[in-house]
Amino acid sequence: MPGDPSLSIIPRDPKFRGLRDYMISFFGLDRPQWEQFVIYLQRLFTLDWGVSYQDHRPVADILFHDLGWTLLLVGTSTIITILIGIAVGAYSAVRRGKAFDFVSTGIGIFLYGMPIFWLGLVLQSAFRKNSVFQTWIPGWPALPTSGYYDDRLIPWNWDIVHLADAGLHLLLPALTLSLGTLAGISLVMRNSLIDVMTEDFVTTARAKGLSPRQVLRRHILPNGLPPMVSLIALDIAFILGGAYQVEVIFRYQGIGFRTIEAIGSLDYPLLQFIIVIGGVAVVLANLLSDFLLLWLDPRIKIS
Amino acid sequence: MGTVDVVKVPGAISPFRARATVVSRRMQDIGLQVFHNKTAMAGLIILLFFTFLAVAAPLIAPYSPLTAVPDVGPLTLPGGVHPFGTNQFGYDIYSQVIWGTQISLLVGVLAAGVASVIGTAVGLISGFVGGWIDEVIMRFNDVVLSIPWLVLMIVVAARLNYLDLAGIILVIGLTGWSVTARVVRSQVLSLKERMFVERGRMIGSSNAHILLRHIFPNAFPLIFANTILTVAISILSESVLAFLNLSVKSNVSWGRIIAEAYQHDALTIGMAAWIIVPGLCIVFLVFGFYLFGYALDEILNPRLRRR
Amino acid sequence: MPALLEVRDLTIEFRTKAGIVHAVEGASFNVERGEAMGLAGESGCGKTTTALALMRLLPYNGRIVRGSISFEGRDLVPVPEDSMRAIRWKEMSIVFQGAMNSLNPVQRVGRQIAEPIMLHEEAEPEASFKRAGDLLELVGISRNRLNDYPHEFSGGMRQRVMIAMALACNPKLVIADEPVTALDVMIQAQILDLLERLRRELHLAMILISHDLSVLADTCEQVTIMYAGKTMESGKTMDLFTDPKHPYTQGLVGAFPDIRGPRNMPEAIPGDVPSLISPPSGCVFHPRCKFAFDRCTKAEPALTELSVGRRAACFLYPQVTEVPPRPIVITEV
Numbered sequence: 002m003p004g005d006p007s008l009s010i011i012p013r014d015p016k017f018r019g020l021r022d023y024m025i026s027f028f029g030l031d032r033p034q035w036e037q038f039v040i041y042l043q044r045l046f047t048l049d050w051g052v053s054y055q056d057h058r059p060v061a062d063i064l065f066h067d068l069g070w071t072l073l074l075v076g077t078s079t080i081i082t083i084l085i086g087i088a089v090g091a092y093s094a095v096r097r098g099k100a101f102d103f104v105s106t107g108i109g110i111f112l113y114g115m116p117i118f119w120l121g122l123v124l125q126s127a128f129r130k131n132s133v134f135q136t137w138i139p140g141w142p143a144l145p146t147s148g149y150y151d152d153r154l155i156p157w158n159w160d161i162v163h164l165a166d167a168g169l170h171l172l173l174p175a176l177t178l179s180l181g182t183l184a185g186i187s188l189v190m191r192n193s194l195i196d197v198m199t200e201d202f203v204t205t206a207r208a209k210g211l212s213p214r215q216v217l218r219r220h221i222l223p224n225g226l227p228p229m230v231s232l233i234a235l236d237i238a239f240i241l242g243g244a245y246q247v248e249v250i251f252r253y254q255g256i257g258f259r260t261i262e263a264i265g266s267l268d269y270p271l272l273q274f275i276i277v278i279g280g281v282a283v284v285l286a287n288l289l290s291d292f293l294l295l296w297l298d299p300r301i302k303i304s
Numbered sequence: 305m306g307t308v309d310v311v312k313v314p315g316a317i318s319p320f321r322a323r324a325t326v327v328s329r330r331m332q333d334i335g336l337q338v339f340h341n342k343t344a345m346a347g348l349i350i351l352l353f354f355t356f357l358a359v360a361a362p363l364i365a366p367y368s369p370l371t372a373v374p375d376v377g378p379l380t381l382p383g384g385v386h387p388f389g390t391n392q393f394g395y396d397i398y399s400q401v402i403w404g405t406q407i408s409l410l411v412g413v414l415a416a417g418v419a420s421v422i423g424t425a426v427g428l429i430s431g432f433v434g435g436w437i438d439e440v441i442m443r444f445n446d447v448v449l450s451i452p453w454l455v456l457m458i459v460v461a462a463r464l465n466y467l468d469l470a471g472i473i474l475v476i477g478l479t480g481w482s483v484t485a486r487v488v489r490s491q492v493l494s495l496k497e498r499m500f501v502e503r504g505r506m507i508g509s510s511n512a513h514i515l516l517r518h519i520f521p522n523a524f525p526l527i528f529a530n531t532i533l534t535v536a537i538s539i540l541s542e543s544v545l546a547f548l549n550l551s552v553k554s555n556v557s558w559g560r561i562i563a564e565a566y567q568h569d570a571l572t573i574g575m576a577a578w579i580i581v582p583g584l585c586i587v588f589l590v591f592g593f594y595l596f597g598y599a600l601d602e603i604l605n606p607r608l609r610r611r
Numbered sequence: 612m613p614a615l616l617e618v619r620d621l622t623i624e625f626r627t628k629a630g631i632v633h634a635v636e637g638a639s640f641n642v643e644r645g646e647a648m649g650l651a652g653e654s655g656c657g658k659t660t661t662a663l664a665l666m667r668l669l670p671y672n673g674r675i676v677r678g679s680i681s682f683e684g685r686d687l688v689p690v691p692e693d694s695m696r697a698i699r700w701k702e703m704s705i706v707f708q709g710a711m712n713s714l715n716p717v718q719r720v721g722r723q724i725a726e727p728i729m730l731h732e733e734a735e736p737e738a739s740f741k742r743a744g745d746l747l748e749l750v751g752i753s754r755n756r757l758n759d760y761p762h763e764f765s766g767g768m769r770q771r772v773m774i775a776m777a778l779a780c781n782p783k784l785v786i787a788d789e790p791v792t793a794l795d796v797m798i799q800a801q802i803l804d805l806l807e808r809l810r811r812e813l814h815l816a817m818i819l820i821s822h823d824l825s826v827l828a829d830t831c832e833q834v835t836i837m838y839a840g841k842t843m844e845s846g847k848t849m850d851l852f853t854d855p856k857h858p859y860t861q862g863l864v865g866a867f868p869d870i871r872g873p874r875n876m877p878e879a880i881p882g883d884v885p886s887l888i889s890p891p892s893g894c895v896f897h898p899r900c901k902f903a904f905d906r907c908t909k910a911e912p913a914l915t916e917l918s919v920g921r922r923a924a925c926f927l928y929p930q931v932t933e934v935p936p937r938p939i940v941i942t943e944v
Contacts, residue, residue: 097671098671110591110594110595110598111587111591113590113594114536114540114586114587114590114591114593114594115583115586115587115590116540116543116544116547116559116583116586116587117544118543118544118547118562119543119547119562119579119583119586119587122562122566122571122579122583123579123580123583125571126571126576126579129571133576200712201707201708201712201713202712202713202714202715202716204663204668204707204713205705205707205713205714205715205773205776206715207668207699208666208668208699208700208704208705209699209700209704209726209727209730210696210697210698210699210700210701210727210730210731211696211726211730212696219718219726220715220718223715223717223718224715224716224717227717242544246544246547249548250566261548264548264550297717298716298717299716299717299760299762300716300717300760300762
C-alpha cells in the first residue's frame with residue numbers, strides 16, 4: 002500500500018529517530034509485506050486485531066464503539082426503508098399504470114440517481130438553524146445536523162434526556178439514508194409483485210371472492226417477499242456504502258466516518274479491520290436472509 | 305470449422321446476407337420502438353443535452369474552469385456575469401459546472417465500458433462453459449459483489465496509487481462488473497438452450513464460433529441496455545470518490561465542485577447554488593441514463609415486455 | 612324456471628398497445644342445472660376469456676362491451692364488484708388450466724381449501740378445516756395431507772386438490788378450464804372420471820373447456836364450438852360429432868383419428884386462427900374454409916337454429932341469415 006504510515010505517526014524530525022525506529026519495529030513495518038500479511042492473518046484468528054497507528058488503542062475497541070452507532074443508523078433506516086418501500090412498491094404494483102404508479106416510479110428513479118452525500122447536504126441545509134425555509138415558513142423545524150448527541154450532554158448516560166437527544170440527532174442521517182436506499186427497494190418490490198400478479202393462483206384467489214386487499218395480503222405479498230429478502234441482503238453492501246457517505250456528511254462518528262479518517266491518516270490496521278467487518282456484515286446479512294427465506298418459502302429445503 | 309460445402313441455390317441469398325438483413329431489420333425495429341417510447345425519448349433528450357454541454361464546453365463556458373477570473377476575487381456571491389459566484393480560488397463556478405460535464409460523462413461511459421467488457425467476458429465464459437469453472441467464477445463474483453463497494457473502491461484506489469483520469473476509470477470499472485457478469489450469464493444460459501445453438505453444433509461449429517457468432521450477437525442488445533445502466537452507477541461512483549477527495553485532481557468534476565463547496569460552507573455563506581447546481585446536474589444526467597436504460601431494457605427484454 | 616346460466620350476445624374486448632382485440636363476439640349459450648356443457652375450439656379463440664368473463668374476472672384491460680350473463684335469472688354484467696365477490700366461488704367456481712400455478716405455492720393446501728369456506732360461510736376455522744379434509748377425501752386424497760404444500764403433490768394430485776377447492780362452497784356451477792391439459796393420458800382419464808362422478812353425485816352444472824374434442828365427447832351433453840371469438844355451432848354432443856354441420860366443426864372432428872375406423876391420416880385444417888385485432892370481413896372462418904363462396908367474404912352468418920337444439924352459423928344452410936349490421940358504437944378513447 003502506498004505511503005509510509007510511520008511518517009504520519011511521528012514527525013520527520015531527527016530527534017524522534019529512536020522513537021520512530023521503535024514504532025516501526027513495534028508495528029512490524031520493517032518486515033517484508035507478505036510477512037506482515039501472514040502475521041496479520043495469524044493475529045486475525047487469535048482475536049488480536051492490531052493497534053491503531055493513530056489512536057494507539059486496539060482497533061477492536063475503537064471499532065466496536067463505532068459499530069454500535071453505525072448499526073443504530075443502518076438498522077433504523079433499513080427498517081424504515083423496508084416498511085415504506087414495501088408499502089409504496091405494493092401500492093404502485095396494484096395501481097399499475099395509474100397516476101400513483103407513474104409518480105412514485107418517477108420519483109423512485111429520480112431518488113435512485115441521487116448521490117447520497119448530496120441528498121444529505123441538501124437535507125442538512127433545509128433543516129439547519131436559520132435555514133432559508135425557516136425564514137419563509139413559520140414553524141419550519143430545525144434539526145441537529147451533526148454528531149450522535151449534543152456535545153453539552155457528554156458523557157453518555159442511559160437516561161431519557163440522552164436517548165431523546167440521540168433520537169433527534171438520528172433523524173436526519175436516518176432520513177437521508179432511507180431516502181437514498183428506498184427507491185431500490187420499492188422499484189424492485191413493484192416489479193416483483195407485478196410478476197406475481199400474473200400468476201394463475203392470483204386469479205384463483207380473486208375467483209374465490211377475496212377482496213383486492215385480501216388477495217394482496219394473503220396471496221401476492223407472501224410470494225413477492227422471498228425475492229425481496231435476498232435482494233435486501235445483496236443490497237447490504239450498497240446500504241453500507243450509503244451509510245459511509247451519510248456519516249461523513251453528518252459527522253456521525255461510526256465506521257464510515259472512521260474509514261475516511263483512517264484513509265487520511267493511512268491507519269492500515271484500522272482500515273484492514275474495517276474491511277473485515279464489512280465482509281462479516283455482508284456474510285451475516287446473507288446468512289440471515291437464507292434463514293428468513295427458509296421460513297418464508299416452503300419450497301426451499303436445507304440441502 | 306470443418307469443410308462444409310455450401311450448396312448454392314440459384315436465386316437464394318447467402319446465409320450471411322440473410323443474417324445481415326435480419327440483424328439490420330432487428331436494429332431498425334428497435335430504433336423505431338425507441339422512437340415511439342416516451343420514456344426512452346425523454347432519457348435520450350436529457351443525454352443529448354448533456355453530451356452537447358460536454359462537447360461544446362469550450363464554446364459555451366465563458367471562463368476557463370481552472371483559472372481565476374480577472375474581474376472579481378474568490379468566494380464572490382452569485383450575480384451578474386458569475387451566475388453561481390466564484391469559488392475559493394476565484395474560479396467561475398458556472399464555467400466549472402459546464403466543464404465538469406466532460407469528466408462525469410467521460411468517466412461514466414469509459415468506466416462502464418471497462419465494467420461491461422469484463423462483465424461480459426466473465427458472464428459469457430461462465431455461462432457457456434458451465435461446470436466447475438462456472439461455479440468458481442460465480443462464487444468469486446459473489447465475494448466481489450458482497451464487499452461494500454465504497455470500501456472496495458477506496459482500497460483499489462489506494463492500491464493503484466495513480467489517480468489520474470485512467471486510474472479513476474479503472475477503479476470504477478474494476479469494481480463494477482459483477483452485476484453485468486450475472487446478467488450476461490443468465491442470458492447465455494437461456495440462449496444456450498435455444499434451437500439455433502443446437503443447430504450450430506450439428507453442422508460442426510466450434511465453441512468459439514457459437515459463442516461469438518450466435519450467442520454474443522443475440523445477447524448484445526441486453527448487454528448494451530445493461531451498460532447504459534452501469535454508466536449511471538459509474539457516474540454516481542465518480543461523484544462519491546470526488547466528494548471524498550479520491551478522484552482526479554487535475555480536472556474539474558461535479559463531485560469535486562460539491563466537495564469544495566462543502567468544505568467552504570457554501571450554504572452558510574449564501575452560495576447554495578455552488579452545491580445545488582452540480583448536484584442537480586448529477587441527478588439529471590443519471591436520471592437520463594436510467595430512463596433510457598430502463599426503456600431499452602423493457603424493449604429488448606421480452607419477459608419484461610409481457611408485463 | 613330460467614336456465615341456470617344463459618349467456619346472450621356476450622362481447623369482450625381487450626385494449627392493447629397494438630389495438631383493440633375483439634376476443635369474444637356475440638357468444639350465446641345455455642347451461643341447465645346439473646348439465647355439462649363443453650366449450651371447444653383451437654387455442655386463442657376466446658374460450659378462457661369467456662370463462663373469466665362469466666365470473667367477471669377479466670384482466671384490467673379487458674371489458675364486457677355487450678351482452679348479458681344471466682345466472683338464475685339475474686344478469687351478472689351490471690352487478691357491482693362488491694356484490695360480485697359474494698357470488699364468486701359460492702355460486703360458481705373455476706378450475707384452471709395447469710394445476711401447477713393455480714395453487715399458491717407458499718400456502719398449505721388445507722388453508723387454501725378452507726379459505727373460501729371461512730370467507731363465504733363465515734365458518735369457524737376448525738369446522739372449515741374439517742370440511743377441507745372431507746373434500747380432500749372426496750377427491751381421493753388422504754386428509755393427512757392438509758398440511759402439505761402444493762409442490763409436495765404430483766400434477767394429477769394438484770388438480771384433484773384444485774377440484775376439491777372448487778367444491779368447497781357447494782357451488783351450482785363449476786367451470787373447468789382445460790382441467791386435464793398437461794397431464795398424462797392415464798391421469799387425464801382419472802380426473803375426467805372424478806369430475807363426471809362428482810357432477811352426478813352433487814348435481815353440479817359444469818362448463819368444460821378444452822381444445823381436445825375427445826375430452827368433451829364422454830362428459831358433456833351439449834357442446835359449443837368457438838372460433839376466433841365467435842360461436843360457430845352448438846348442439847347435443849352426439850349429434851354434433853356424428854353429423855357436424857359447420858365446416859369448422861367438420862374440420863375439428865376430422866382432425867381426430869378414429870381408432871376404430873380406417874387408418875387415415877387425420878386431416879388438418881390449413882391456416883391459423885386470424886388476428887383478433889383486425890378479423891377478416893364476413894365469416895371469420897372463410898379464409899380457411901374449403902367451401903367458402905362469395906357471400907362468406909362479404910356478410911357474416913348469424914347463429915341460426917337448424918333443428919331443435921342445433922344451431923350453426925354458416926351460409927351453406929339456406930335458413931342461415933346474415934347478422935344485421937351492428938350500429939356503430941362510438942367508444943370513448
